[in-house]
Amino acid sequence: MGWVRSLTVIALTFGAASVEAFKEQEFKKCADSGFCERLRGKQGDSYSADPKSIQLNGAVVTAKVQHDASGAAYDLQLTNYNGILRMHIDEAASKHRFQVPWVLQSELPDSSQAWTKTRQSSSLLQLQSGSAQLTLTFKPLRVDLSIAGTPAASFNARQMFQYEYLREKQEGDPAGWWEETFKGHTDSKPKGPQAISLDLSFPGFQHVYGIPEHAASFALKPTTGEGIESEPYRLYNLDVFEYNLDSTFGLYGSIPLMLAHKAGLTTAAFWLNAAEMLVDVASDNSGTQTQWVAEAGVLDLFFLLGPDPATVLQQYGRISGTTAMPQMFSLGYHQCRWNYKDETDVLGVNAGFDQHDIPYDVIWLDIEYLDDKKYFTWDKNYFPTPIDMQDKLAVTGRKLVVIIDPHIKRKSDYYVFSEGESGSYFTKNKDGKDYEGWCWPGSSSWVDCLNPASRDWWAGLFSLSRFQGSTKNLYIWNDMNEPSVFNGPEVTMPKDNIHHGGVEHREMHNINGALFHAATWQGLEERGRDSYGSDGDRPFILTRSAFAGTQRLGALWTGDNKAEWPALKFSVPMCLSLSIAGLPFVGADIAGFFGNPDAELFTRWYQLGAFYPFFRGHAHLEAKRREPWLYDGTTTDRVREAIRMRYALLPYVYTLFRLAHTHNQPLMRPLWYEFPDEAETFSMDDQFLLGPSILVAPVTEAGASSREVYLPTSTRWYNFHSGTAMKPASTGGLLRSQESPKNSIKVDMDSIPIFLRGGSIVPRQERARRSSLQMQGDPFTLIVALNDSAAASGALYLDDGHSFAYKRGVYTERALTYADSVLSNAAAGIASTLLPSLDVSVPLPAGAKGLKSDAVVERIVVLGLPGGPAGWKATVQGSSQFLQAGPGPLRLKQGLPESGLIIRKPGLPIAAEWSIRLSKSS
Known part of the structure; x- marks a missing residue:
């Protein structure tokens, strides 16, 4: 949240312009640092x-x-x-x-x-x-x-x-x-x-x-x-x-x-x-x-x-290290603001999503839920029955996330402070005494997470017996862990403070937040084993501060941004930079933390945010309430459509996270990551790929009626919404002029330009549910987008979505391929189809039996068939079973009947071996 309170006082006294000047003067430049000078x-x-x-x-x-x-x-x-x-x-x-x-x-x-x-x-x-x-x-x-x-x-x-x-x-x-x-x-x-x-x-x-x-x-x-x-x-x-x-x-x-x-x-x-x-x-x-x-x-x-x-x-x-395998719920939509004021408010927002038929998975509480800003406590006036509140959320398939920061209120009757002081778990000042600074609770001490004993102590505070009012459905948000110190130099800790082993803070400053994040992760991991047994429960912890290795712990967001169009635009290069630096579970606050976005900006940010790996709406204490249904009905419909699109893509997103976990591959990718020899892409940061298959071109300007989109020339592309192939100008399709390698794409407020890469097979789950939990076992749709060789490949990873059982082989990986008019589903590592250049498999542990799944394929859409979709039939290989096939739209709301061949209700198990042959009817 930042040092907002201090600046709010300044703004009231001197005006907004003074806040900007104050902010600039608070931080060093090279000339102010002896070593840089x-x-x-x-x-x-x-x-x-x-x-x-x-x-x-x-x-x-x-x-x-x-x-x-x-x-x-x-x-x-x-x-x-x-x-x-x-x-x-x-x-x-x-x-x-x-x-x-x-x-x-x-x-x-x-x-x-x-x-x-x-x-x-x-x-x-x-x-x-x-x-x-x-x-x-x-x-x-x-x-x-x-x-x-x-x-x-x-x-x-x-x-x-x-x-x-x-x-x-x-x-x-x-x-x-x-x-x-x-x-x-x-x-x-x-x-x-x-x-x-x-x-x-x-x-x-x-x-x-x-x-x-x-x-x-x-x-x-x-x-x-x-x-x-x-x-x-x-x-x-x-x-x-x-x-x-x-x-x-x-x-x-x-x-x-x-x-x-x-x-x-x-x-x-x-x-x-x-x-x-x-x-x-x-x-x-x-x-x-x-x-x-x-x-x-x-x-x-x-x-x-x-x-x-x-x-x-x-x-x-x-x-x-590679990215922690996330829980499925953490890939859904998160609803947050500073602050939902009480239990009635929380449960009312939860009900609002159901009333407006909008899926979501997590609701968040900022610092106002605490008793006097003391972490591991609840304000009993507003949150008197937190366990009951969490249980009611759990009934609807939702989780709760609460904020817990590294600064500890210095109050003798507060058990966390008294334990930290007596155990010498706090950072020291240059004179060897517990450092005292100022943050949200007032006078505070900071956990010294360079000290292994401090980390162990901190982890133990998250047990259900010690964190009174918590349940196994409660997860954590680590904020202010740079660390933020309101009265410190540059709003942080003095560099001559002392950590475990006599280490100066200047020597370890940038890893401070990651070590605090690691201690919290340890606490939730231990709690998970206590609650679920040996397979445990994967921690979900959002952090603001990061260093190398943070990817092993969880998600990061880009901090306190503004509800302005330029912030929307810069969120893409910020997330790309973090992604290719090995931290792929990233996102920006939708639709800007500070300020009040109008309906257009609000809509455009959700349409982009549905493709962030971490997908959270968040707002400042003084911002107007902005749950998706508080704008006009048309805006609510558009935001609902964007969020539902994210949920339909969860199988694809989850599979990409498996690849991040095993091979350290990013979800958000610059175009040159997949098309490394196309020089036009090397400076490009206004569009990106989600995994290898989906190209996203967000609309980042107000009132836009079109935008230019670069489509790499070495492959075929399809409109993601309709399935229509992008055609060269000579055949009457969208134009790629000789002067520019970009397409000028018309846009309206209903969607942003998104494209499917030829040669891809993308798994989806398209039934509208209230949360990801209700989607478990839902049938799958396979979108098969053929390349110029009439071939395609993709993959699907499935596990239980929450535990560490995958480490002992309780998962399934499916290689999906289309070649020579045959669509096949085989047991194979996902890297073999999504990352063939590395050729590194992940062997199943000895004795592993994999994951059983009763889910089936309910629809297959094949795009780009030679001669168009008419006149084809589908037969299960090795069987006389004919499947109902014919032209149809990719989506009911958009698209042309001739955009793809649809195989309806094949009913084939997603986790079993099978193949379907397509042939022209005689």
Whole structure:
């Protein structure tokens, strides 16, 4: 929610313009940070690797590195993890610095692959592994990587590497080394200067992406170069409400992963460092050059060698883990505002969805449900019977989510505070006493989640016996976990605060929110085992602050946005940036947290939001109520249609999440992810793909009657709503002119342009239900969209939708294919059809019997049959059974009768082997 209360007072006193100015002045720029001012744009002193110290031992190269001017010594290690190069540099001997915990996966060392030495001289070492070639130049220190002979990345090509070594304080040291002040807050620096600068070059690449979270374009814009005046991209997790758009300013999360893409090659770099970081981007004809500067930590740099987008994301998943498999209910629609005022209000909204025949799965409570802003409590005046309220929601198939933040009210008779104080579970100030700051409860302490004992204690608070008033149908929202501190520097915690093990907050700031999220996840996981037995219950926790590894825990939203058209537009590149940085369960507040959207903006945001992986409506305390039925009847009808579309697609979305869980693949994808050689897509962020099969082109301007849509030229496309094929101009269809590769698509308020990729099979469940729970066992519709070769493929993943039973093989995966006029349903890994480039299967555990399902296929729609849909018949292979087939519309409300062949009520089990042959009637 942000530090809204403080700014509300300022707005009343000075007016809205003063709020904007106040907001701008509250946060640092590069010139306000000593480490950035020292190192940004500066060529470093020379560093050299001692040739005599070079040792090659299988997959590992080690060397001694020296700062030539001071003689400071460092240890270098280069490790090859079969497609991943890890470069680690730390100060030698006893001066080892803070190494970020928790993120790296324990199985990473098991995948190492030996180097082959191809050349060594007094000046360099050259190594080969598969298609990857590494060249280590000794003086000045430099690393160059090539893939199949194509240059991919270079470290220190511009000699901007600088590693400020730990030292003793001396008379005459420069100002800012040991202390600096900003806006009245003094930051002591007991360890002195310890920043690291490095430059990474991507030769031949004109586009780089990632390093979220910023409200900026998807392809990162240059921040430095001739005629460019810009702040660097900042990675420092902060509570920034009503954030500016098209800005390099850092928001709530930081994932220091950058992808570089060009036709024929995708590569990436990931710096495991949780201190404040700033990144500059420059571009010229030779490629893209970047400079990264971190205030503290070590250089722990990973190069992901690709060579394609899917492989890069899989490699990143090997480092930091893959997406948690979500519960099915969490993929439905969520209804939230700050705040539903009492139990009557909650149950009234729940009934309103049923009265207006709109499906939804979750209703949320913000901070006003609490007793005096004390977490794990309920305000008995407004929520006297929370268990009864949750039980009534559960009867209708719905869940409740409540907010729980990391700041704990300092009150001696509050059990959470007294336990945290006596157990020493709170973050300390620089003097070693419990840190005291100001947040929603007033005077507060903050859980030190770097401390494993603190995390265990925090997790235990979520048990049903300790969290009085909670049930197994209650899930959690972690907000304010950057952490947000109203009276702190930049509205966060002082950097010289102390965490477990003597770690300064500056060293671990960006991972603070992820560790708090992890402790909450642990609590819900333990509660699930207590409530459901050994298979447990998958946690659902929404977080605002994120770091590498957050994907292992759950969902993220893009924070406190505005109900304005530009915020709608920028939500797409924001979600894309997070998605390709390994965090796919993302979404933006619909239809803007602050303000009051008109009916047009409200409608357009729901039409887009139905395709966010995380689909939640949310609004500020002072915003007008905006449940979907509170606008006019036509708007309600359109929003209902958008939400129902999401529910119809839940089988497809759930299958994509399985792929995210097993192979770390994003749901929201830039077009170049699927069409990597189409240069027109490299800068595109106003449309996207949901998985490999559905192209979404949101309408992001008021009053639009048309919009341009780029349809990649290497495949056939169909109108998602009608099933009509997109035809070239010569046959009278939609125009792709010679001047522009885009189609000009007419739009009305009933829908946004959506297209189905030729060659896809998309499973749907189309019966209107009140929630996803009621859809279990519903029949399926298969949409078969043929490509130019009259072929298609798709997949379906099914499990129980809530437990961890899938880990012991209680699931089914179906490969759906159409070839040679035969539609087949076979048991096979979904990656074999949705991700054939990786060719990595997920074997069933020993003894697994899979999942039984009584669900059947009730309809099959085949688009793009040669000669049109008329005159075909359908026969079950190996049987004399003929199925009713004929032309028909894809949807009753839209479409043409000739748009597809419909096979009605085949009644075939979705989880069984079968095939259907199509043939022309004689």
